[in-house]
Amino acid sequence: MSGLHLLRIPVQVPPLLKFAAESGITQEDETLGYTLHAWFAALFGTHAPRPFRYFDRRNEVLAYAHADAAILLEQAQTYASPLAWAALDVDGVASKTMPETWQAGRRLRIEALVCPVARQDNVEKDVFLRTLDRLGDDAPGRAEVYRDWFTVQWNDVLRFGHVEILGMTARTRLLRRSRRGGNRLRVVERPQVLIGADAAIGDGQGFARLLARGIGRHRAFGFGMVSLSPPR
Numbered sequence: 259m260s261g262l263h264l265l266r267i268p269v270q271v272p273p274l275l276k277f278a279a280e281s282g283i284t285q286e287d288e289t290l291g292y293t294l295h296a297w298f299a300a301l302f303g304t305h306a307p308r309p310f311r312y313f314d315r316r317n318e319v320l321a322y323a324h325a326d327a328a329i330l331l332e333q334a335q336t337y338a339s340p341l342a343w344a345a346l347d348v349d350g351v352a353s354k355t356m357p358e359t360w361q362a363g364r365r366l367r368i369e370a371l372v373c374p375v376a377r378q379d380n381v382e383k384d385v386f387l388r389t390l391d392r393l394g395d396d397a398p399g400r401a402e403v404y405r406d407w408f409t410v411q412w413n414d415v416l417r418f419g420h421v422e423i424l425g426m427t428a429r430t431r432l433l434r435r436s437r438r439g440g441n442r443l444r445v446v447e448r449p450q451v452l453i454g455a456d457a458a459i460g461d462g463q464g465f466a467r468l469l470a471r472g473i474g475r476h477r478a479f480g481f482g483m484v485s486l487s488p489p490r
Contacts, residue, residue, distance in 0.1 A: 262356040262470050263326045265307055267319040268347035269294075277341045285433055285443055289450070291480035292433035292443070294319065300342040301334040309472030309483035311371050318350070321483060322470055327353035356469070360462035365489040368416075369424070369454045372474045373481040374407045382475070384428075384449045401426065404451050411473045415464035416457040425452035432479065448476070456489060 277300070278293045287293045290312055298306035307330075310321030323330070331351060334343060374385045386403045397403070405421045412418075430450040436442050459465050472482030 261324070261358055262466070263323055263353045264356055265319070265321045265323055265327060265330070266350065266352045267307070267310075267321060268350035269312070269317050269319060270345050270347055271317055273341070273345035277345050280341055283433070283443065285445060286431070287433045288431045289480055290314075291476070295479050297342060297345060301338045301346060302330050303333055303337060305330055305333055309477040310480060311483040311485070312480050320485065322356070322472075323353075324470075326355070327351045358466070360459050360465045362459055362462050364459045365457070366459070367454065367456055367487040367489055368484050369452070369487070370408075370473050370484045371450065371452050371481055372408065373448050373476045374404050374451055375448055375475055377475075382448075386428075386449070400428070404449075404453070408451075408453050408455070408473070412468060413464065415459070415461045415468055416455075417460050419456040419458075421453065421455040423451060424454050426450070432476070434479075450481075 274290075274293065274297060277297060278287065281296055281300070283293055283296065294310065294312055295306075298308075298310075302325075305323060305325040307319075307321035307323035310319050312319050325333075330353075331348065334346065375382050376385050376388055378388070385407045386397075386400045389397045389403050398406075401423045404423060404426070409416075409418050409421060427450045429447040431445050432448055433443050434446050436444045469484055471477070473484060474482045476482070
């Protein structure tokens with residue numbers, strides 16, 4: 259497996275929406291998560307980056323992939339349709355190689371946009387609502403449930419200090435393919451939470467693995483990408 263690369267992919271939104279419409283994505287895609295997922299597949303094939311996060315104010319994606327910018331652009335220029343290619347700001351695509359090893363004890367600041375849900379009996383549900391089902395009036399608050407869920411996802415790979423909710427939407431409308439009814443697109447409502455945390459690495463190999471994998475579910479649709487910054 260090649261090393262991990264952090265990618266910057268600028269998006270030209272009007273051509274992207276034209277690509278979506280021509281690809282049969284006619285419902286409103288509130289987060290652009292499904293649209294970007296389909297676009298990356300059309301551009302980059304098996305090299306499509308995930309996890310990723312879309313920054314709408316900057317019209318750009320940050321993502322992790324096991325291929326660098328040169329490989330992705332060569333793939334897209336060779337195989338992508340003109341419609342998919344037109345939505346890509348080619349000159350702005352950039353990448354850097356991430357460290358291969360992470361030292362235990364290293365302190366850092368992390369941030370991730372996550373979808374805190376869990377599956378039970380093949381049904382996906384907000385982890386806060388599952389906590390309410392289990393504990394009723396004794397359930398902790400929504401923010402506390404989401405903070406606890408986030409730390410558990412790391413399986414002791416990180417030792418957490420301060421964990422904070424930076425933004426939270428209890429019900430965000432997402433597009434997904436339904437496995438029933440002819441694999442049609444459907445709208446589902448899921449929580450969307452932006453979490454920041456101060457942490458120290460406990461397991462360097464485990465941290466590298468989760469950084470590449472992402473946190474939580476819907477990682478191929480704009481959730482779970484972890485960004486790093488120096489400790490505060």
